[in-house]
Amino acid sequence: MTLRILLVEDNPENRDMLSRRLLRRGHQVLFAGNGAEAVSMTHSERPDIVLMDLSLPIMDGWEATRRLKNDAATQAIPIIALTAHAMAGDRARAMEAGADDYDTKPVDLESLMGKIAALTGA
Template identity: 50%
Template sequence: MDGETSKKILIVDDNKDSRDLTVKVLKRLGYQIIEAVDGEEALTRAFQDKPDLILMDRSLPKIDGLEVTRRLKTNAATQHIIILALTAHAMRGDKEKAIAAGCQGYIVKPIDVRKLPDEVKAHLEGERGSVHGGEKD
């Protein structure tokens, strides 16, 4: 077993197709996958399961992803969890809003299935500078 198999990833996305694709890509690499479909479930799963990393959709039912991120980052029990925004919001300023809420990365949907594993691995290994997608500089 390699290092990824011990890492837990919470995928928070209300879009079943998008969530299923992300699960498929990461599960194949041996990550333990947890799923949530709305903000309330995301909070519950984060506190119960203590994932190493969360892929957080921004637009969620009940509580939006940025608010979930803020709540997790202000709680001592969950503030250490790496959170990557996983979103279709790619307008100017959206990346900055996600970072301000506490996200360490920003991945634009539709996900690039070739880049996602490297993005996740880089963040789990502490190489935080590899945000892809979004607006062009």
């Protein structure tokens, strides 16, 4: 099953690496470079799932996740929070913001794909 995945990532190298791997799996990948774009694109594009970096410019991933999960129009879209700076408490903080799951970078693709499948039924 092809999924529409919104990849929210401001680092071009991380975005390129993960998007190529998702594309090879047959998914459509949309991009947002900051939290404000992520909120806007989630409304306009209606992705099947959002992969949300937490350290973003303009609006961080925690705030973008909160806004999406507090909006009836987008709250059902699953969000997996991603971070390269896994600090104690980041997982709990991401889940409190409304993330449906959490993963660290560098991404273990098999683990991430399992989480995506569990959240989307794909």
